[in-house]
Amino acid sequence: MAVYRLDEHTPRIHPTAFVAPNAVVVGQAEIAENASVWFGAVVPPGMEIPDGMLAIGIPAKVRGPVEPPRNAEHYVALSRRYLAHLAPIAPLGRYQLTLRGQDALNPFSDLHLQLKRSEAEALTALRSVAEGRAADISTEMLQTLLREGLIRAV
Structure with missing residues (x-):
């Protein structure tokens, strides 16, 4: 994720929030507990993503509540599963x-x-x-x- 300070304002992101790796959060934005900012979203300065809500788009818009399996804990569990069980495959071809x-x-x-x-x-x-x-x-x-x-x- 890209987090940018604007003037003296730094975004606040709750530790249980999910912010996709290619999402952008700018300035005085605030992302609350269990909120989810999805891939490619840009959260502009001053925007607040409420507790448990999903934000998508450019600029980001709140689209509704995050279903429980899609919050940060679920992604942490998925990452552990992937680290433990993913196996590389050979590139297909000759x-x-x-x-x-x-x-x-x-x-x-x-x-x-x-x-x-x-x-x-x-x-x-x-x-x-x-x-x-x-x-x-x-x-x-x-x-x-x-x-x-x-x-x-x-």
């Missing part, structure tokens, strides 16, 4: 070996020997990419290969 990935498959290269000793499953995954079977590779392994510069999305 992949091809980079020059470094091709080198890793050369049995005479230092990189191949290093991977063979420490990351044998990476070599198996690289062979799968070379054969056009990237769908057989786990998301985590695809991301590792992308991060290490062994493959690239095409």
Whole structure:
């Protein structure tokens, strides 16, 4: 969220209020307990968002009460759930070996020997990419290969 002081006035935002990350709050604005300022909203100087009310738009307008599951406590619970259970997925699409990935498959290269000793499953995954079977590779392994510069999305 962007909070801007105007002259000597700083916005007051209650700790239980939800203000979306890309919302803007300016000057002598006040956001009360359990109020919710949604994405892209701009709360101008002097505006008050009452307790438990929802504000949206540019300039923000109060549109009614926030339903209980949408207040700050709900978002805190969601963030905890997401942190605990979200897992990245590989970008969808096709992949091809980079020059470094091709080198890793050369049995005479230092990189191949290093991977063979420490990351044998990476070599198996690289062979799968070379054969056009990237769908057989786990998301985590695809991301590792992308991060290490062994493959690239095409």
